Amino acid sequence: MEKMSIYLVTSSFGTLAIAALLYLLHISSKNEDIGKSATIIAWIGGVFLTLALVLRTIVSGRGPFANMYEYTVSFSWGIMLSYLFFERQIKSRSLGLLVVPIAAVLLLYAVSLPGEVEPLVPALQNNLLLTVHVSVAIFAYGMFAVAFGSSLMYLFQKDGNKVSWLPSADVLDDVSYKSVIIGVPLFALVIILGAVWGNVAWGRYWGWDPKETASLVTWLIYLGYLHARSVSGWKGTPAAVLIVIGFVATLFTFFGVNLFLSGLHSYAGL
Amino acid sequence: MSESTGEVEVRTEAKSDPIDGLWRFFSSTKTAIVLILLVAFASFMGSLIPQVPASYAMDPVSYAQWLAAMREKFGAVANIYDALGLFNVYNVFWFKLLLIILIFSTIICTINRLPALWNPVFSPRIKVSDGMFRAAAIRTSIKARQKSSGRGIPQPVKGIAETVFSTLSSHRYKVFVEQGEGTTHFYADRNGIFKLGTLMTHLSLVILMVGAVMGGMFGFSDDGVVIPEGKTYNVGFGENFSIRADQFKAEFYPDGQPKDYWSDLVVIEGGKEVAKQRIRVNEPLEYKGVRFHQSFYGPALAVEVKDGQERTVFSDVLPLVQSSGQNAAGWVSLPGTDVALVASLPFGGDATRPATVQLFKGQVPTSRDTLRPGETKSIGNYQINYKGLKSFTGLRMVKDPGVPVVWLACTLLVVGICVTLYFPRRRIWGRVTAQEVVMAGTADRTVNFRPEFDRIVEAIRRV
Numbered sequence: 001m002e003k004m005s006i007y008l009v010t011s012s013f014g015t016l017a018i019a020a021l022l023y024l025l026h027i028s029s030k031n032e033d034i035g036k037s038a039t040i041i042a043w044i045g046g047v048f049l050t051l052a053l054v055l056r057t058i059v060s061g062r063g064p065f066a067n068m069y070e071y072t073v074s075f076s077w078g079i080m081l082s083y084l085f086f087e088r089q090i091k092s093r094s095l096g097l098l099v100v101p102i103a104a105v106l107l108l109y110a111v112s113l114p115g116e117v118e119p120l121v122p123a124l125q126n127n128l129l130l131t132v133h134v135s136v137a138i139f140a141y142g143m144f145a146v147a148f149g150s151s152l153m154y155l156f157q158k159d160g161n162k163v164s165w166l167p168s169a170d171v172l173d174d175v176s177y178k179s180v181i182i183g184v185p186l187f188a189l190v191i192i193l194g195a196v197w198g199n200v201a202w203g204r205y206w207g208w209d210p211k212e213t214a215s216l217v218t219w220l221i222y223l224g225y226l227h228a229r230s231v232s233g234w235k236g237t238p239a240a241v242l243i244v245i246g247f248v249a250t251l252f253t254f255f256g257v258n259l260f261l262s263g264l265h266s267y268a269g270l
Numbered sequence: 271m272s273e274s275t276g277e278v279e280v281r282t283e284a285k286s287d288p289i290d291g292l293w294r295f296f297s298s299t300k301t302a303i304v305l306i307l308l309v310a311f312a313s314f315m316g317s318l319i320p321q322v323p324a325s326y327a328m329d330p331v332s333y334a335q336w337l338a339a340m341r342e343k344f345g346a347v348a349n350i351y352d353a354l355g356l357f358n359v360y361n362v363f364w365f366k367l368l369l370i371i372l373i374f375s376t377i378i379c380t381i382n383r384l385p386a387l388w389n390p391v392f393s394p395r396i397k398v399s400d401g402m403f404r405a406a407a408i409r410t411s412i413k414a415r416q417k418s419s420g421r422g423i424p425q426p427v428k429g430i431a432e433t434v435f436s437t438l439s440s441h442r443y444k445v446f447v448e449q450g451e452g453t454t455h456f457y458a459d460r461n462g463i464f465k466l467g468t469l470m471t472h473l474s475l476v477i478l479m480v481g482a483v484m485g486g487m488f489g490f491s492d493d494g495v496v497i498p499e500g501k502t503y504n505v506g507f508g509e510n511f512s513i514r515a516d517q518f519k520a521e522f523y524p525d526g527q528p529k530d531y532w533s534d535l536v537v538i539e540g541g542k543e544v545a546k547q548r549i550r551v552n553e554p555l556e557y558k559g560v561r562f563h564q565s566f567y568g569p570a571l572a573v574e575v576k577d578g579q580e581r582t583v584f585s586d587v588l589p590l591v592q593s594s595g596q597n598a599a600g601w602v603s604l605p606g607t608d609v610a611l612v613a614s615l616p617f618g619g620d621a622t623r624p625a626t627v628q629l630f631k632g633q634v635p636t637s638r639d640t641l642r643p644g645e646t647k648s649i650g651n652y653q654i655n656y657k658g659l660k661s662f663t664g665l666r667m668v669k670d671p672g673v674p675v676v677w678l679a680c681t682l683l684v685v686g687i688c689v690t691l692y693f694p695r696r697r698i699w700g701r702v703t704a705q706e707v708v709m710a711g712t713a714d715r716t717v718n719f720r721p722e723f724d725r726i727v728e729a730i731r732r733v
Contacts, residue, residue, distance in 0.1 A: 188683060205676060
């Protein structure tokens, strides 16, 4: 079953890569049929990923959240879930051009990592908190990835709707906002659940550990975006730039801290 | 929130009072955003630049050693980091000052906005000027239908007003009415009460800080409580109970990764055993608000030392707390002498591996030898008996009465954020006369209000 799960991850990478290509073809040709098949294949990729994670959960008897391989696959799953949700919401497939490749690249990276099921070190031996803390994080990261995709497109589109095949600037701005307002409370929950766990395992709810700090900074960036938008009426380019910066911080929180810095979260490395 | 409704209060005082100036500075959202960004930036530096471990920061000598290592790593830049406190960002005075200013700004922003948050919710302005109607971005005027009897008698104002109010109510608006001469003024809002979510969010940050300060003021913590197996540790900090560590055990996976480790702890109060628990990393022991967390562990040596006259000068379990290279090491100064005993033991290997014992007179090493468990050797002027290998358990001891306050703050924070984000407010002002219904609307920037407004107008028209 462990092998099966790894094969499924590899095939979902292939599937999503094809889906990304189809999104590109659909957008450049405006062919509705190609678009539909892109969506179907993206869904198939999503189902493969879901199966891979379910199998892994069964094999290991815990959530698939114990090392970089599992985090990355889960991250990719969260992105696909958020993306497919928004594709239905805005009835436009153009976001797929940017967001689906992000999920595919993450899977490619995961495939390059050692994928064996590893036993848990003592600090992680808290099934409830491990599952809730990390799975909420996956949803939040997924939302931030969608916001990044739509904001990046916004920056090409600008206020004049220059690019005819992209959704209008208003729609993109709206998608960014909607995904951020889902992501921000979720990420607040991630940080708080982390604090609850830190308090149980390490005896303190906050210790400026690199992962804690990076998460806080990431969250503050998105919070800055929300304030700028509601209080100062920021819309458009500056807001989109802030979201792009926010996603860079998200990636740093996700990868950078585990790979380049040592801290209490470094068991989550390779 | 300065919405374009023209109902924003204009402050007219032009005094250059310094307190007033400060107030305005702290109540500005720009100040708050800049402060948040500064804290974020400083924290970011703190996660990029290595931070000095708390135990080194307190001791000038170990800090100097640590700094020397950093100089090798970063070169001259290390001196700049050191001068700016960037090696200890979270404890440096300017970071704490920044946090205090941020709390201050949060409090002032909140106080400043209280009336602006409160009044529109509970006692909104119902009658507004004509100018406001003209200026509103979203507005409409519905002319009353003339009765088909041809005599042109307009419908009674009351009937029209009822229709408008019930339509608004059915769209989940709360309607406030003020009766004028021949004109009925009304104000309606949806999600008005949820505007207080902002208040909740900002208040929660203040409560969070209160919780953190409570922990610092009424609690205590010690990261490095070391108890060798079988020994008792006096808690101190004004608590009158002690902790005995009966046993420590560690298990490993075949690849050498730790699998599980635990300590059996007993709480002793007034000479009696009052509590007992096996603690693990995720399962601390709590007694009278003091928690004991399994944090680290290591070897401990049972050692007996006799001097030339066969007198026992030391007989105890010596925890090897330090690590130097491939060895765990520990030292003790022999009571009544100026001699210190340093013992070290390689990490890993079986229980019979030899330990190295070295004697120091002052800072000068005098003699050394290696012993296996059970062996007695004469080292220097002393008979040293290595009685056996044991373990010590390393605990973090903490009492933090602020924790429940912190959780309360966290709950308020998340609820406040959700309420603020998911329930944006819409407001509609209007006048009903015999001839027409005039309505103007506004909503938080995050809502696409026009379709909703149009739907309401359409619903009123149909009646």
